[in-house]
Amino acid sequence: MRKYKILYIDDQKVNLMLFSEYYQDEYIVLTADSGFEGLEIIKKENVDLIISDQAMPNMTGVEFFEQALKVDPGPNRILLTAFNDLNALAEAVNRAKIFRYVKKPYTREDLKIIIDSAILEYVLRKENEELTIKLKNQTQELSESVRIKSELLAELEESKIELEKGEKKLRRIIEFSPMPIAISDLENVNVVLNAQFIRTFGYNIDDIPTLNEWYIRAYPDKSYRENHIKKWNDQLAIAVKNNTVMESIESIVQCKNGDKKTIQIKATIIGDNQVAIFNDLTKIRSLEKDISYRIQMEEEILKAKTSAESANRAKSEFIANMSHEIRTPMNAILGFAEVLGQEITNSSQMEYIRSIQNSGKTLLSLINDILDFSKIEAGKIEIRNDLVNLRYLIQEIADVFKFRIREKNIEFITDVDPDLPTNIIIDELRIKQILLNLVNNAIKFTHEGFIKITVIVKNLTINSVNIIMKVEDSGIGIEKNKQMKIFDVFEQIENEDSRKYEGTGLGLAITRKLTHMLGGEIKLISEKGKGSEFIVSLDNIKISKDKNLVSRNKPLKHELINFKESKILVVDDIEDNRQIIKLYLRKFNFEVFEASDGYEALEKIKVQEPDLIFMDLLMPNLDGYETLKKMQQNPAWDKIPVIAITAYTMNNEKQQVLHMGFVDYLSKPIDYKQMNSILMKYLSTTTIDNEIAKVENTQIIDRIDPEKLIPLQNELEINILPLFKQLAKIRPKKIVNELGELAVDLGNKYNLNSLQNFGNEILNASKSFNVEKEKELLFELEKLVLRIIGNRD
Secondary structure: OOOOEEEEEOOOHHHHHHHHHHHOOOOEEEEEOOHHHHHHHHHHOOOOEEEEEOOOOOOOHHHHHHHHHHHOOOOEEEEEEOOOOHHHHHHHHHHHOOOEEEEOOOOHHHHHHHHHHHHHHHHHHHHHHHHHHHHHHHHHHHHHHHHHHHHHHHHHHHHHHHHHHHHHHHHHHHHOOOOOEEEEEOOOEEEEEOHHHHHHHOOOOOOOOEHHHHHHHHOOOHHHHHHHHHHHHHHHHHHHHHOOOOOOEEEEEEOOOOOEEEEEEEEEEEOOEEEEEEEEOOOHHHHHHHHHHHHHHHHHHHHHHHHHHHHHHHHHHHHHHHHHHHHHHHHHHHHHHHHHHHHOOOHHHHHHHHHHHHHHHHHHHHHHHHHOHHHHHHOOOOOOOEEEOHHHHHHHHHHHHHHHHHHHOOEEEEEEOOOOOOOEEEOHHHHHHHHHHHHHHHHHOOOOOEEEEEEEEEOOOOOEEEEEEEEEEOOOOOOHHHOOHHHOOOOOOOOOOHHHOOOOOOHHHHHHHHHHHOOOEEEEEEOOOOOEEEEEEEEEEEEOOOOOOOOOOOOOOHHHEEEOOOEEEEEOOOHHHHHHHHHHHHHHOOEEEEEOOHHHHHHHHHHHOOOEEEEEOOOOOOOHHHHHHHHHOOOOOOOOOEEEEEOOOOOOHHHHHHHHOOOEEEEOOOOHHHHHHHHHHHOOEEEOOHHHHOOOHHHOOOOOOHHHHHHHHHHHHHHHHHHHHHHOOOEOHHHHHHHHHHHHHHHHHOOOHHHHHHHHHHHHHHHOOOHHHHHHHHHHHHHHHHHHHHOOO
């Protein structure tokens, strides 16, 4: 029999010893001589009952029970007291929610009865809670089973209707076929004789209800009949064994009117039926008609196949051309934004440029996904795993939506698990598309409150990790009966305000499909009027083991790259495209030459002998493919690395250009981080020491008046440090802004410019949603604060 565990608290050692002696044979007795010690035991042990004396120093029994409720509210609580004031006891019972109070002195037997009653109530309560949870789970499972059954019945009904349509269509085909057809079951009972069979042979179903009747009347000669039946059965057995149509058999049959016809018969088994097709060889015209019909059907099939292939090619060409037409102007938008980003030094203007870049890239990815939706449906879209820094990706999401968030005056919160690996291997475009769709939806349906992205790490190992991404909002919420429908194509929330929520209804459908393609699951928790939470679970995501790799999400610092003198040739028929690349490359002091087609490029190569060539593939006169072929014919040019540039992004194009001899590939709009990687890969570089960009920590702290140092240290320790502890778990804008304002106020109060500057920079970064800059400033401010606090005598 199980021994229940009792915790007894009393500041008198003798009482603890007596209690243990009284009850240790029947219960497991844990003792503590203070409420503080009792709380520590509750945190570590699962007890079934707590008994405490009321009159104890530092923490009374009632105060102890109030704290114990916060740790573990389950076990019943008994209070031992010498109080006679009933009102005071009633108030204590209500505050501490005790099971019983026992007045001192008490007898061992009386207290045991109360102990057993309290434990029994607790055990029954726990069992009831477990049964309630079990019942709830079983109810949910039953509801799910009923739902699945209803769906299956609906699908079955649809299948039945389709089957009936198919059978009806097949019967019409058989009935109006120009060839005689007979169908019998496995018991040799004739079930169908089509009109052409009756016209050709004269027999109807009443004349020959079975195959035996057919044999007797069509083959009146017994010897001939038996020979035909044997040949028929042998050929049919071979066809059944090989699952093919029976080899044709020729024979002479007698019609109902006595005429004899030479016929050719083919047969096969379809389900539970034997289908025989007859060909009347006695009439040339009939034979020509049958052949003409077959030829016509073959021609129709070939025509339909050709039409379908042509439509499919037209669709593919449309997708490719649409992609090209959108990417070409987008290349100019993003390219000039990149150049402006290098020219502008004003921080606010830089934020605008950064938003143009991120929004442009997002628009491009959205367009790609819409164009590729048919591929998703057909299962032809590819998952392309690459190195991804999820923290930087979430920063980009914040940058994309920051103006809409600021306009709606809602709070944007990110809570990323500190155990999240720096680099994971996943399809960056698809994971970004998922988050963009979910955050966009949250902003659309949230008018006040907050939007929060949470990343949780589970089952972290050396090689893989399970990641849970949550997008939560305080918006309008979704009714229970509509939560499954919103993941369907073209489905949106319907209510009296539905017109004001724009959108195609594709976002969540694409999100679910992409999540499944990444091997994950998505679910929704929502209540109307109380917001929504979309949860994306991705299991067994690989972790990059190469610590030297830098994610493509992370911004490159151009100042840290120093190239040796090099000549670069840019070949493109569109001047804007050449100008963008030329403006970008001039930051590195390259000598850049231009050519508008392949012929001009060949002339420039002869004269300039470039170290690297960026070449567009589609150009008039001489395109990129033909230009490369001519270069390969000249041994002096064969070693020049040529990078293909194109606005087409078909799945196999990259492999095609690399196979032809291009050393690398860039798609429009150009990703300049990828271009930097290519430049570093094929040109000689040196690196600039990062230390020149750092400011020595000793130069950050201003001189502080010694009389003001201790008050400053106290204020930092009381007001600033607790906020940093909160930020270690989560970084909502409210706390960040509070910390920035405190830093400004303390800087003004103590005439400490560095503290004041940090506060202003943090507030600016928070307003502009520059999450990465905000993170760096908070890190540096914490170091400064800790240094000031640590500078005590």
